[in-house]
Amino acid sequence: MMHPTLKVLSRIVAITLALVGAELMAVVEPQSLMADPAIKSALAAIARNEPETINEQVRLTEIPAPPFKETVRGLELKLRFEQLGLKDVRVDKEGNVVGVRPGALPRPNVVVAAHLDTVFPEETDVRVKRKGALLIGPGIGDNGRGLAVMLSLIRALDEGGVKTTGTLTFVANVGEEGLGDLRGVKTLFGETLKGQIDSFIAIEPGPANRITNGGVGSYRYRVTFKGPGGHSYGAFGMANPIHALGRAIAKIGELKVPQNPKTTFNVGRVNGGTSVNSIAFEAWFEVDLRSETMAALEALRAQFTAAVESGVKEENIRWNNRAAVSADLELVGFRPAGQTADDSAIARIARASVIAMGGIPSFDSGSTDSNWPMQLGIPALTLRGGGQNRGAHSLDETFDTTDAHLGPQTILLTIVALAR
Numbered sequence: 001m002m003h004p005t006l007k008v009l010s011r012i013v014a015i016t017l018a019l020v021g022a023e024l025m026a027v028v029e030p031q032s033l034m035a036d037p038a039i040k041s042a043l044a045a046i047a048r049n050e051p052e053t054i055n056e057q058v059r060l061t062e063i064p065a066p067p068f069k070e071t072v073r074g075l076e077l078k079l080r081f082e083q084l085g086l087k088d089v090r091v092d093k094e095g096n097v098v099g100v101r102p103g104a105l106p107r108p109n110v111v112v113a114a115h116l117d118t119v120f121p122e123e124t125d126v127r128v129k130r131k132g133a134l135l136i137g138p139g140i141g142d143n144g145r146g147l148a149v150m151l152s153l154i155r156a157l158d159e160g161g162v163k164t165t166g167t168l169t170f171v172a173n174v175g176e177e178g179l180g181d182l183r184g185v186k187t188l189f190g191e192t193l194k195g196q197i198d199s200f201i202a203i204e205p206g207p208a209n210r211i212t213n214g215g216v217g218s219y220r221y222r223v224t225f226k227g228p229g230g231h232s233y234g235a236f237g238m239a240n241p242i243h244a245l246g247r248a249i250a251k252i253g254e255l256k257v258p259q260n261p262k263t264t265f266n267v268g269r270v271n272g273g274t275s276v277n278s279i280a281f282e283a284w285f286e287v288d289l290r291s292e293t294m295a296a297l298e299a300l301r302a303q304f305t306a307a308v309e310s311g312v313k314e315e316n317i318r319w320n321n322r323a324a325v326s327a328d329l330e331l332v333g334f335r336p337a338g339q340t341a342d343d344s345a346i347a348r349i350a351r352a353s354v355i356a357m358g359g360i361p362s363f364d365s366g367s368t369d370s371n372w373p374m375q376l377g378i379p380a381l382t383l384r385g386g387g388q389n390r391g392a393h394s395l396d397e398t399f400d401t402t403d404a405h406l407g408p409q410t411i412l413l414t415i416v417a418l419a420r
């Protein structure tokens with residue numbers, strides 16, 4: 001019989017070995033998955049179906065989905081989820097479309113998401129032109145590619161007969177872009193699937209070897225300057241909201257920010273005034289402040305608010321506080337900065353998946369839906385749908401379809417490894 005102390009020790013050793021084993025498995029799994037006939041067949045299905053995936057990408061891109069107006073494109077995704085055999089397909093209160101591919105067990109639950117929304121306003125011509133391997137049109141990559149890849153994954157998993165222990169939940173979510181402010185994932189994690197998400201993969205455009213494990217945080221403000229206003233000649237001598245705005249923007253333009261962590265600022269919109277011969281009663285600008293860490297972001301925010309205050313103060317002093325101008329700061333967007341460690345299990349699985357598909361893994365940072373779970377401490381990455389995307393958020397966005405199938409293939413390995 002074993003001595004009780006020895007028994008405890010051997011148990012500790014056994015548990016430690018099991019834990020180490022689990023970690024090692026996590027690393028080698030995508031490589032070993034390649035030997036599984038079902039996986040092989042699913043990977044082959046992705047390559048075989050890629051021309052149809054491209055057609056789907058074009059079709060989905062041509063359904064307009066401006067911020068806060070994702071409903072029509074969402075219903076199309078709901079229909080496709082149902083056609084592809086997902087279970088419990090539903091639209092949550094925010095507009096996220098959710099469908100489940102059950103495994104043997106409900107957990108781990110791996111959520112795979114692609115955002116529905118674009119940055120383009122309703123009247124934008126979203127038709128896609130094809131020139132050889134190139135697709136040209138606003139939103140063709142971001143996120144027409146992400147949505148089409150998600151559908152390609154669901155189809156390939158079925159055609160390959162891939163079975164998972166855990167569950168895969170697919171989500172076409174709203175509100176990733178701009179002032180959407182991650183409202184889709186916030187509701188997904190806070191309500192719709194609260195407490196039921198073990199890992200999260202967002203799909204965005206880009207080459208298959210990119211692994212986005214840094215979440216760039218941002219604050220976005222609309223700053224409104226107000227004063228009584230008046231005639232440009234008759235009322236001359238009073239503080240001017242547009243002049244105060246100009247002073248504030250000039251100061252923002254001079255802000256010093258660190259290169260590392262990368263920290264940035266941009267005044268992206270300016271508006272105000274009623275006519276050339278009036279002192280405006282109102283003017284506003286919108287600013288975007290970003291950083292890879294919360295500390296640097298908070299420091300930048302403090303500098304920015306000081307710049308606005310001093311711009312207003314200088315304008316008022318200039319005119320001896322006659323008809324003083326005031327500024328109102330409205331927070332219109334916040335995305336927390338976050339990080340998934342390079343050596344976390346999810347990052348190691350993604351890296352191994354890239355290598356298994358013949359790529360060289362490249363870690364980077366971005367501002368995507370993954371920011372939200374990263375900040376919650378839930379393992380999360382943004383992976384890329386393959387091909388090459390240029391000019392995202394511009395009217396001549398271009399997607400190069402060459403070898404684009406490597407995107408969904410790499411993601412398939414990752415999500416199956418996570419759900420094992």
Ligand SMILES: [Zn+2]
Binds near residue numbers: 115142143176204205
């Ligand atoms: Zn995107």
